[in-house]
Amino acid sequence: MIGMKGYLNAYIDRRMKYAIEEWELSTRHDISDFSSRLDALEREIPRLKVFEKDAGDKLTQLENRANKLKGRT
Numbered sequence: 604m605i606g607m608k609g610y611l612n613a614y615i616d617r618r619m620k621y622a623i624e625e626w627e628l629s630t631r632h633d634i635s636d637f638s639s640r641l642d643a644l645e646r647e648i649p650r651l652k653v654f655e656k657d658a659g660d661k662l663t664q665l666e667n668r669a670n671k672l673k674g675r676t
Contacts (some may be wrong), residue, residue: 615622623630 622628
């Protein structure tokens with residue numbers, strides 16, 4: 604006869620996938636390459652800062668042009 608502990612362990616084993624999804628738990632697979640993903644993101648920061656500056660400069664130029672056009676009408 605299976606005891607309560609054995610029954611619960613068997614139930615959890617059968618339902619583990621659903622429990623992980625429902626409770627939004629991380630698995631070893633999810634975090635196994637966390638460091639490498641974090642490193643890749645950190646390497647992107649300088650490139651994104653340059654993009655942000657360039658986009659801001661371009662937006663300022665466009666706003667200046669729009670203001671000049673408004674003054675002409």
